[in-house]
Each structure stands twice: as C-alpha cells, then as structure tokens.
Amino acid sequence: MQRLIVIGGGAAGSAVVGEFLRRGQPGDFDLTWLVGRQAPGRGVAYSTTAEHHLLNVRAANMGLFADDAGAFIAYAQTQGWPVKGLDFVPRAWYGDYLEAVLAREITGARERGLAMRVLSVDAASVRGDDANGYSVRTADGEELVADGVVLAIGALPSVALAEVSESARASHAYTADPWHWPLPRKAPERVVVLGTGLTAVDALQSAARLWPNAQLTAISRHGRLPRSHNAAPGQPYEQQASLIEALRAKPNVAHWLREIRAAIQDEDVEWRSVVDGLRSETQNLWRMLDAHERARFLRHLRWLWESARHRLPQQTTNELARLRTQGRLKVLAAHIRSIDTHASERGQLEVRVQPRGAEGVRSFAADLVIQATGFNISVKATDHPLIRQMESEGIAHPDELDLGLATDAEGRLLRADGTPAHGLRCLGTLLRGSIWECSGLPEIRSLAKAIARDMPGELRQAAASAPARANRPRISSLASAVA
Ligand SMILES: Cc1cc2nc3c(=O)[nH]c(=O)nc-3n(C[C@H](O)[C@H](O)[C@H](O)COP(=O)(O)OP(=O)(O)OC[C@H]3O[C@@H](n4cnc5c(N)ncnc54)[C@H](O)[C@@H]3O)c2cc1C
Structure with missing residues (x-):
C-alpha cells in the first residue's frame, strides 16, 4: 500500500486530497493530511468571514474538482443561497462549501475502507528521495513515512519591505500581514495600504468599514487598481x-x-x-x-x-469608486522610499514616497500602514521553516528567478541536477516560476487531478526500478541518518 502525505490545509490541499480520495480503492494507499493549525479546507483566501470579501471568479466556475466545475453553484442551490452562476459571492460561503465537500469525501472514503488521517499540525521537515522514500516530521515531533508527498502550502509568509525601518516594523502601526492587523486602541485617522492588487482591495474595504472616518491611501508603483469584470462575460474573441x-x-x-x-x-x-x-x-x-x-x-x-487578468466584481469596483468620490480613498502611483517611526508624532509612521514620474520625495504621516503587496513567493528570502529545511537539505530549490520553487510543469520538485522527483510535488502559488498561473482555483484543480491520477503510478514505477526495499535503509533509520 502506498503512503501519501499532503501538506497544507487550504484549497489546493483540499483539491488534491479530494482527488486522491475520489479515486482511491481500499488498499490503494494510506493518506495523511497535515493541515497546520487551522481548520482544514478554507486556507487564507476563504477563511475571511467578511461578507464584502467576494470571489473574483464567477460562482459557476468554482467547483473544487476539475471534472465538475459547476459543483459550487449546485451546492449553493441545495443550501438555498440566492446565487446565480454569473454571481461573485462572498468568499466565506465558498469556505463553507470547501469544508462541506471535504467532510463528504473524507467520510465517504472512510466508509469505503480507505485509510485517511487528518492532523492539525504543521510539517516541520521533509527528508528522503524517490528511491528510499520520504520522512515527514511534524511540529509535534511525530515522524511519518511516505512514498509520496504533496506540498500545498500556499504562498510564503509576508516579509516586511526592505524600505521599512526596524523600529517601524516593531511598532503596532505597521503590519506586513494583510490578513491579521493589530487593532489600534484609537481609530486610525490615516491608513496607508501598500499595494493595489486584490489583497490590497480586501484591506481597503475592511479598513473603510472598520474606520468610517479614516482617510485611506493605496500606493503602488503604477497606482492601478484591478480592472472590473463585466456583469456578464462577453462573446469569445473570434480570432x-x-x-x-x-x-x-x-x-x-x-x-x-x-x-x-x-x-x-x-x-x-x-x-x-x-x-x-x-x-x-x-x-x-x-x-x-x-x-x-x-x-x-x-x-x-x-x-x-x-x-x-485578476479583475474585481463590479460591486467592489463601485465601492472603491464611491470611496474615491467621497474623498476617502486616494490611489497613488509612487515608489516607497522609506517608512519609519515619526520623529515627532508618537505612535505614527512617516511614509516617504517618490511619486511616479516626479523628482522629489513626498512625506506624510500614517497611523496604520498595511502591507498588501501580493503573494510572497521568494524562496531565497523566506523564513518559512519547512522551506528553509528542505532547501538546506538540498531537496527543494528556488526557481531561477526566485518565483517560488524549481519544479517541472506538473509540479515535481527538481533535484540539484535538474531531474524531477516523482515523489515530491508542489501545488499552488509556489509554481509561479514554472507555470506562472497556479494560484486560481481552475488551475489548482486541474493540476490536483493530474497529480492524483499520475503520482501513484509513477511511484509504483520508481519502486519497481529501484533496488529491492530490503537493500534500502528503512525510512526511520534513513531519517536519523540524514538528520
Ligand atoms: C484575497 C484573495 C482572493 C482570492 N480570490 C480567489 C477567487 O475568487 N477565485 C480563485 O480561484 N482564487 C482566488 N484566490 C486565489 C487563492 O490563492 C486560491 O484560490 C487558493 O485559495 C489557494 O489555496 P492554497 O491552498 O494554495 O493556499 P492557502 O490558502 O494559503 O493554504 C495553504 C495552507 O497551508 C498551510 N501551511 C503552510 N505551511 C505548512 C506546513 N509546514 N505544514 C502544514 N500546513 C502548512 C497554511 O497555513 C495554509 O493554511 C484568491 C486569493 C486571495 C489572496
């Protein structure tokens, strides 16, 4: 029986676990899903409870599995939610759907006799290779053995921009994590959001609601908010x-x-x-x-x-336009020059920017600066413990341009000599360097399907062509040998 481990409890982990379970027959494999400290299923994007945080993909195309793109809308209808296929619904609803699908698949698989465990713990290390198998140690110190491992850990934790001083980083007025802000005791009057992409828009919408009197400024090099979807998709381009x-x-x-x-x-x-x-x-x-x-x-x-490409639902675009018309939101095209604690105003930060196309530097004060500059995929600069460990072990490498991990087009991690490891796959945003587009659900679910379809066969082939298992070190001794 093959032993499989999926690391990461977001939508990508859900998609690949679901695909394995839907295909598996009793005795095929023993699957362990390490979901980290959060509830399995939702991950970063769908953990929000805010009703104004909408999907940016139409409901009709958000089914978790590649062979049933319409499953989300079908689920929504069974729940009596007022959703049509062209709608952009709250991401929280989608999180509910993910949880429900996973619960259904896991229960069904267990009833069919498939071995499946879900552990609410981080993976702390991965060691091994295709020939000898892999060893995954959890943050609780449990050691698990596997023939194949899928890394579905999403983007890497945000790191403060280099232009932000140590004292600003340490202050309560700066957050590099766009999802978890420190809530100031006093409502901030001036909030600066670094970035103008989808994550920045989430932050602006939330700040506008939390602090109706705050002046909001969003800054990026080009000062462009995402474009808007049309109410309905246009005709396909004939050419x-x-x-x-x-x-x-x-x-x-x-x-x-x-x-x-x-x-x-x-x-x-x-x-x-x-x-x-x-x-x-x-x-x-x-x-x-x-x-x-x-x-x-x-x-x-x-x-x-x-x-x-990453457009906003019209409701969101309209909301941002209203904020701009009311004078509550300014969008600035500028380079950040520095962010430091304010020399004279206690608790405030001084943001220095060079407006695009201009010579001089402008400076203004902020009570709160939220960094929302998009997914962090820099493997070289990350302090993500698992990625650090895998890199130091030589089984994971940064992509050539440091856009995630070096993999082939199907997510197989590349070894130092450039050959793919069949038993070590990555799924999701860290594939940016290899295939650019693997953050949205449609791409995630296609690759999840391919991994669940191909990986077991590849592992069987690798096992058949490797030296007899008896001649190989047992995985537990391998792990201690490598440690
Ligand atoms: C604001 C926003 C809106 C979006 N809206 C849409 C949308 O409408 N439609 C769409 O298709 N896509 C959307 N996306 C893209 C979104 O990234 C994907 O749809 C999907 O949620 C990505 O899931 P993931 O599992 O790859 O990553 P994540 O959601 O980040 O999940 C990864 C999980 O792995 C865990 N993890 C990390 N390290 C470890 C470890 N060592 N051990 C165990 N667990 C670990 C993390 O804690 C996390 O829970 C949106 C993204 C954002 C940021």
Whole structure:
C-alpha cells in the first residue's frame, strides 16, 4: 500500500486530497493530511468571514474538482443561497462549501475502507528521495513515512519591505500581514495600504468599514487598481486561436504586447474576452519564455497583466469608486522610499514616497500602514521553516528567478541536477516560476487531478526500478541518518 502525505490545509490541499480520495480503492494507499493549525479546507483566501470579501471568479466556475466545475453553484442551490452562476459571492460561503465537500469525501472514503488521517499540525521537515522514500516530521515531533508527498502550502509568509525601518516594523502601526492587523486602541485617522492588487482591495474595504472616518491611501508603483469584470462575460474573441498562434510563433514579450494590443484595438472586440481566452494557454506561453524574457515581463508588463487578468466584481469596483468620490480613498502611483517611526508624532509612521514620474520625495504621516503587496513567493528570502529545511537539505530549490520553487510543469520538485522527483510535488502559488498561473482555483484543480491520477503510478514505477526495499535503509533509520 502506498503512503501519501499532503501538506497544507487550504484549497489546493483540499483539491488534491479530494482527488486522491475520489479515486482511491481500499488498499490503494494510506493518506495523511497535515493541515497546520487551522481548520482544514478554507486556507487564507476563504477563511475571511467578511461578507464584502467576494470571489473574483464567477460562482459557476468554482467547483473544487476539475471534472465538475459547476459543483459550487449546485451546492449553493441545495443550501438555498440566492446565487446565480454569473454571481461573485462572498468568499466565506465558498469556505463553507470547501469544508462541506471535504467532510463528504473524507467520510465517504472512510466508509469505503480507505485509510485517511487528518492532523492539525504543521510539517516541520521533509527528508528522503524517490528511491528510499520520504520522512515527514511534524511540529509535534511525530515522524511519518511516505512514498509520496504533496506540498500545498500556499504562498510564503509576508516579509516586511526592505524600505521599512526596524523600529517601524516593531511598532503596532505597521503590519506586513494583510490578513491579521493589530487593532489600534484609537481609530486610525490615516491608513496607508501598500499595494493595489486584490489583497490590497480586501484591506481597503475592511479598513473603510472598520474606520468610517479614516482617510485611506493605496500606493503602488503604477497606482492601478484591478480592472472590473463585466456583469456578464462577453462573446469569445473570434480570432483567439490565431492570436495564440501568433504569440507561440515568437516567445518575446514585446511582440506579445503588440499582438494583444492589435487584437483589442478593434472597438468591437471586448478586451476581457481576449485576456480570458489566453488563460488556458498562459502556462504553455510562460514556459516558452527564456529567463531573460521572463525577467522583462516581470519588470515591464506584470502590473498590466495582473490588473487585467485578476479583475474585481463590479460591486467592489463601485465601492472603491464611491470611496474615491467621497474623498476617502486616494490611489497613488509612487515608489516607497522609506517608512519609519515619526520623529515627532508618537505612535505614527512617516511614509516617504517618490511619486511616479516626479523628482522629489513626498512625506506624510500614517497611523496604520498595511502591507498588501501580493503573494510572497521568494524562496531565497523566506523564513518559512519547512522551506528553509528542505532547501538546506538540498531537496527543494528556488526557481531561477526566485518565483517560488524549481519544479517541472506538473509540479515535481527538481533535484540539484535538474531531474524531477516523482515523489515530491508542489501545488499552488509556489509554481509561479514554472507555470506562472497556479494560484486560481481552475488551475489548482486541474493540476490536483493530474497529480492524483499520475503520482501513484509513477511511484509504483520508481519502486519497481529501484533496488529491492530490503537493500534500502528503512525510512526511520534513513531519517536519523540524514538528520
Ligand atoms: C484575497 C484573495 C482572493 C482570492 N480570490 C480567489 C477567487 O475568487 N477565485 C480563485 O480561484 N482564487 C482566488 N484566490 C486565489 C487563492 O490563492 C486560491 O484560490 C487558493 O485559495 C489557494 O489555496 P492554497 O491552498 O494554495 O493556499 P492557502 O490558502 O494559503 O493554504 C495553504 C495552507 O497551508 C498551510 N501551511 C503552510 N505551511 C505548512 C506546513 N509546514 N505544514 C502544514 N500546513 C502548512 C497554511 O497555513 C495554509 O493554511 C484568491 C486569493 C486571495 C489572496
């Protein structure tokens, strides 16, 4: 019987655990799911209880499993929720759905006799290799053995920007974690949010509700909030196939920008349809770029792509527009120069920025600064204990541009010599460097399906071609040998 371990209790962990359970027959495997300290299922995005935090994907496409994209809407209807397929519903509802699906799959699997454990503890270390198997130690000190391990740990913990001084970091007026803020005793009058992407929008909406009198400022290099979805998706772009062909013909980001601009120039063409029509090709296109072109994309185009691709529901766009009209929200295009404790105002921070395109530096005071600059995927700079340990062990490596982990297109971690480890997979945001797009549920669930389908067979093959198990060190002795 194969022993499988999934690490991470968010939507990606849920998708791959669910896929294993749906496929498994008694005796196939013994599955352990390490979900960390939080309740399994919801992860970061769907743990929010705020009704104003909406999904940015339409309900009709949020089913957890790749072969049933409509399952969420079907579930919502059984619950009597007033949801239609085109709606963007509260993420909290989606979290309820995830929990319900997982409970159903786990109960069903156990009733069928599948061995399955859920442990509310972090994985502290992973050691081993395909030939000898893997050993996972939990933060409680339990040692588990596995033939295959899936890392679904989401993005890495946020790290304060380099421009933030030590004293500002240590103060209660700065938070690098956009999901958990210190609640000041006195309502802040000036709140600064660093970033203008989806996470920053969450923070702005929450701050606006918590502190109705606060002045909000969002800052990013380009000062662009995400674009808005239309009420209903537009007609597919008729020339999408030839556009994709043209992009494939020349993997160069300047050429790509020209081609896409030419496509959307026609006023009969809905740009959102063109962008959405590229989604299924994004991973392939990204993989065609060499490191130089990828770096150019990151420098010059990423912000433009992100704001067009990760769009907001219209309700959210309208809310932000209202805040701006009321003068409560300012969006600034600027470079952060420094954030420090204020020289004269106790408890406040001084934010120094250089507005985009201008020479001088502007400075203003803030009672609270929330860093919401997007997913942290820098493996080189992270202090995530498991990633640090796996890197020091030589079984995990940063992607060439430090965009997550070095893996192949199916998430197999690459060894130092560049060959893939069949028994060690990654799923989710840390695949940014390998396939760019693996943060949204549609991509996560497709890869989860592929992992659950392929990994058991690959492990069987690896076992058959490896030296007899009797000649291999037992995993427990392997773990202590490596330790
Ligand atoms: C604000 C926001 C809104 C979003 N909205 C949408 C949307 O509408 N539609 C969509 O498709 N996508 C959306 N996303 C993308 C979202 O990232 C994915 O849909 C999905 O939630 C990612 O799940 P995950 O499991 O990869 O990561 P996470 O949710 O981060 O879960 C990872 C889990 O692993 C745990 N973990 C970490 N280290 C360990 C360890 N050592 N041992 C055990 N556990 C560990 C973490 O504590 C965490 O619980 C949104 C993201 C954000 C930030």
